Amino acid sequence: MSDRRIEASELHALVDGELDPARQAEVEALLARNPEDAKRVAGYRAQNAGMHALFDGIIDEDLPPIIANELVVQRQWPRRSGAVAAGIALLIAGAVFGWVVRGAMAPVNGGATQIAQTAPPIDTKELMVRAAMAHVVGSDEDLHLASSENIGDTSRYITTRMGKKVRVPQLSSLGYELVGSRVLPDTAGPAAQFVFEETDGARVTLYVRGESADGLDITYALADDLTMFYWNDSKHSYALVREIDDETGREALLKAAKAVYRQIAE
Amino acid sequence: MSNNTKRDLLIAEVPRLRRYAIALLRDRPSADDLVQDVVVRALGRLHLWREGTNMRTWLFTIMHNLHANDRRRAARATDDFPLDEAALSQGAPGAQESALELSQLASAIAGLPESQRQILLLVGMEGFSYADAAQALDVPVGTVMSRLSRAREDLRRLMDGESVAQIRRVK
Numbered sequence: 001m002s003d004r005r006i007e008a009s010e011l012h013a014l015v016d017g018e019l020d021p022a023r024q025a026e027v028e029a030l031l032a033r034n035p036e037d038a039k040r041v042a043g044y045r046a047q048n049a050g051m052h053a054l055f056d057g058i059i060d061e062d063l064p065p066i067i068a069n070e071l072v073v074q075r076q077w078p079r080r081s082g083a084v085a086a087g088i089a090l091l092i093a094g095a096v097f098g099w100v101v102r103g104a105m106a107p108v109n110g111g112a113t114q115i116a117q118t119a120p121p122i123d124t125k126e127l128m129v130r131a132a133m134a135h136v137v138g139s140d141e142d143l144h145l146a147s148s149e150n151i152g153d154t155s156r157y158i159t160t161r162m163g164k165k166v167r168v169p170q171l172s173s174l175g176y177e178l179v180g181s182r183v184l185p186d187t188a189g190p191a192a193q194f195v196f197e198e199t200d201g202a203r204v205t206l207y208v209r210g211e212s213a214d215g216l217d218i219t220y221a222l223a224d225d226l227t228m229f230y231w232n233d234s235k236h237s238y239a240l241v242r243e244i245d246d247e248t249g250r251e252a253l254l255k256a257a258k259a260v261y262r263q264i265a266e
Numbered sequence: 267m268s269n270n271t272k273r274d275l276l277i278a279e280v281p282r283l284r285r286y287a288i289a290l291l292r293d294r295p296s297a298d299d300l301v302q303d304v305v306v307r308a309l310g311r312l313h314l315w316r317e318g319t320n321m322r323t324w325l326f327t328i329m330h331n332l333h334a335n336d337r338r339r340a341a342r343a344t345d346d347f348p349l350d351e352a353a354l355s356q357g358a359p360g361a362q363e364s365a366l367e368l369s370q371l372a373s374a375i376a377g378l379p380e381s382q383r384q385i386l387l388l389v390g391m392e393g394f395s396y397a398d399a400a401q402a403l404d405v406p407v408g409t410v411m412s413r414l415s416r417a418r419e420d421l422r423r424l425m426d427g428e429s430v431a432q433i434r435r436v437k
Contacts, residue, residue, distance in 0.1 A: 012415055016389055018396055043422050044390075050371040051289070051391040053364075058285040064298050067284070070305045071277050160277055 006030050006037055015044045063163025065189035065210065071161055072183050072190045122213050122237045124221075124230065126187070131207035131239035132226055134184055134193045143180035143195060154181050154194075162190045166208060166236070167264040171196055174256050176204055186210070204242040204253070206260060211237045218257050220250075229257035233265045272312050275321045280305065282392065283325055289387050290333075292376055300336070304329045326388070326402040367425075374424035382417035385410055390418075 006027055013019045014027050031038045063071075146154045155168045161183040168178070176196035183190045189210040196204045211232065218231045227250055230239040240257045242249075283304060287297035307328055308315075315324055375383060384403060388394040389410070396414075400407045 009411055009415065012411065012418065016396070016414075040422070043425075044418050047371065047386075047418060047421055048390040050368055051375070051387065053368055054372055054375075055285050055289045055391065058288055059281040061281075061284075063280065063284070066298060066302050067280065067305060070302060070309065071280065 004030065006034070011037060011041050012044065015041060015048070062165070065163070068161070068163030068190050069185060071163070072185045122211050122232045124219075127207070127209055127211070127230055127237050127239055128221060128228060130184075130186060130191065130209065131205070131228065131230070131241050134191075134207055135203070135205045135226065135241040140180075143182055145180045146178045151178070154178065157181065158183060158192045162192055162210065164210070164235075166192050169194065169206065169260040169263050171256055171259055174252070174259060175199055176256060179203075202242065204240065204256065207239045207241065209237045209239075210235075213237070218254070218261060220254075227253060229254055231257070231261060267317050269312060272315060272321075273309070276305075276308055276312065276325070279322055279325050282322070283329060286326070286387055286392060287329065289375075289391065290380070290383060300329065300333055303332050307332065320398065322392075323394070323398045323402055326392075326394075327404070330384070330403055370425055371421070374421050377424060378417055378420060382413050382420070385413045386417040386421070389414055 010019065010023070010027055014024060014031075019027060031041060062068075144154070144157050151168050151170065155166070158166050158168070158181055168181075171178070175198055179195045179197045181192060181194050183192055185191075186209055191210065192208040194206040194208070196206070198204065212235050213232055218229050221228045221230060222244070225244050226241055227244045228239050228241045230237065232238065238260065240253060240260060242253055280301065284297065284301045287300050288294055291297045291300065304325060308325055315321065375386065378386065385399060388399045388402060389396065394402065396407050396410045400410045403410070
């Protein structure tokens with residue numbers, strides 16, 4: 001024998017899925033004959049739908065750096081990293097001078113690659129030091145391994161930790177397989193590093209820094225035993241790094257840099 | 267469960283925490299500060315989270331405790347400060363008509379006392395059960411139900427054009 005009256009609290013409980021199945025069926029049946037209560041239930045449901053319409057968009061937003069930075073694993077750099085960092089910073093100070101001269105004398109690949117004539121819009125030294133550091137001292141232990149069948153996994157991993165969408169470059173057609181990725185703390189908010197491997201095992205890394213400015217073309221830099229191409233778009237600055245190689249290796253790396261640029265520029 | 271797995275569970279909840287905080291506080295910078303505090307606190311106490319319990323409820327509990335602390339510290343904030351339009355989601359609703367209704371709803375939600383708004387958002391938007399909401403807010407289930415019922419009825423009347431003052435008089 002069903003209770004023919006509906007308690008006001010049961011209208012809420014119905015909306016919230018808090019009624020047991022038997023009573024739920026009774027209440028639903030009673031509502032069919034009670035337009036006033038049915039209207040209330042519809043109103044409550046509309047309020048819920050309205051809250052979702054108002055606020056669900058926030059879920060897909062980029063996380064602000066103050067939050068995203070907390071989500072990055074505070075990794076321990078290897079003990080020698082202090083010295084390595086200092087060394088790299090010195091070398092890069094030299095390289096900045098080096099590439100201007102080098103570039104003026106022998107521009108890479110004609111007009112496609114330009115040498116910045118004026119002060120670059122991004123902190124290129126910071127970018128180069130961090131990218132070089134990450135390339136040199138990164139270990140596989142904290143690398144989030146990638147599988148070529150599941151690029152989406154890498155994309156999700158990086159996007160959640162950086163707090164904003166980052167596209168994953170695909171370079172397998174150029175002979176670089178994605179091995180893994182990691183997110184590193186950086187003064188410009190979390191940075192992503194993608195690690196690629198050539199068929200002979202040589203590592204190429206792409207450092208993606210949350211530093212935005214427009215208008216830096218792909219630029220060549222050389223620091224001690226590293227060669228590097230860097231550029232930026234409206235959302236990030238990028239540096240593609242590998243151990244120095246001959247002229248052919250450098251052309252191949254430039255080709256990869258252009259491919260990355262085309263694929264993920266924003 | 268490894269610490270990394272726990273961490274991943276936590277990270278996955280952050281966008282929801284932020285949606286809730288923005289809807290509750292209606293001020294993005296304060297909401298982001300609060301979420302940051304929650305993340306720091308939760309990551310530091312990850313070993314205290316018991317496997318098999320609900321990570322989401324745990325995080326919302328932390329958030330409410332921290333928020334209550336903030337409020338105690340600050341001079342008591344009024345519940346009636348104006349709605350920060352910028353706090354609303356950028357996702358524009360489809361029709362003009364519903365845009366108007368949504369903005370009415372947003373104002374109405376903003377007009378609720380915070381204690382009611384918390385319950386309304388937890389149950390109505392986050393889909394918390396009454397028991398989980400009670401746990402997250404550290405109040406009895408009966409209180410959850412009575413505040414929820416008051417919040418929804420107030421909203422309904424506000425949407426119908428009655429002023430808050432009228433509603434308060436009726437009570």
